Amino acid sequence: MATGTGSTAGGTADTGTTGRITEWKALGSRFALLPLRLFLGVTFVYAAFDKLSDAHYLAGAGDPASFYAQTRAAEGGSPIGWALAPALHAPTFFGLLIAFGELAVGLGTLFGLWGRVAALGGVLLSATLWLTVSFHTTPYYLGNDLAYLLAWTPLLLAGTPYLSVDGYLTARAARDRARGLAEDAVRRRALLDGGIAAVALGGAGLLSGSLTAGFGRDEIPAPTAASGTGATSPVPQTGPTVPAAQVPVGGSATVKDPASGDAVYIVQPAAGQYAGLSSVCTHSGCAVNPPKDGQLYCPCHGSKFDAATGAVITGPAVKPLPKYTVTRNGEQLELGPQQS
Ligand code: FES
DSSP states (O other): OHHHHHHHHHHHHHHHHHHHHHHHHHHHHHTTTHHHHHHHHHHHHHHHHHHHTOTTTTOOTTOTTSHHHHHHHHHTTOTTGGGGHHHHHSHHHHHHHHHHHHHHHHHHHHHTSSHHHHHHHHHHHHHHHHHHTSTTOSSGGGOHHHHHHHHHHHHHHHOOOSSSHHHHHHHHHHHHHHTTOOHHHHHHHHHHHHHHHHHHHHHHHHHHHHHHHHHSOOOOOOOOOOOOOOTTOSSOOOSOEEEGGGOOTTOEEEEEOTTTOOEEEEEEEETTEEEEEESBOTTTOOBOOOOBTTEEEOTTTOOEEETTTOOEEESSOOSOOOEEEEEEETTEEEEEEEOO
16 A cells, blocks of 8 residues: 555656656747847847947948958959949948847847848848858858858748747737637738837837937047158158157057058057058958057958968968068058068
């Protein structure tokens, strides 16, 4: 008798444990895409604000870190280079379109509002970036845009049915059907409320993005293009010049290599030490950012170069940035020939 009772209790405990494990498994399957959704949503919102707050992003042709310069650098080697002409013709419009597109995709994904539409936007943006800036990355797995493109695919297929506005609207539609509301009315209600939520979220994104672009941008000195002979220069000048006052220790000014047309950073890594470093990344030709904290960073695949020597600190680039001599003539710095 006693044995029978114990056996029953043990059996109940086993059943309880098995049941809980089954529940946890079901819960895990249900929310399997949630970490990916959070990551992609946060990343795209972050990327949008990063662009909108970056003074270089819309600076135009004279700034090698600008959207224009990056697009121009990608144009030659891209399989869709022919399609980039409108972006080069209206870089401010397309630069903002990409930044606000990323913001819309990120917010839609985070809130789970029209999740498949947001994921489709993520697929299109990632595919565009893959086919332009990272198409020639070798080996292919170092190109992050291809990974993002594939990461969006599960969300495109599954949508955002849980912990989301979409989930709320679907559950409410089911309740409406259960209480006998006509299918047309159910759909109209879901579409209307989804539209209102999209307008509210889009308005909030537009406002915060515009405020960031208008007031939250870093200040940079205006890039300096090649200039003619300085009035007070004691020697004839043959290369592009820039006032020495525009190149603080750790900072840079931008000039153009008259031979290649490439932008070159004139840098002063230590007091009185000047050099010129090409802005063209030796990995796949993207424009590296101006020096910061002693390094030049390439936004395409993350290579880092030493701001004093141009040497590679972090790959995938393996060759240093081409270096130029720079001479100081009074208050002017003059770019000399390329050394390496
Ligand atoms: S182009 Fe790939 S790291 Fe610069």
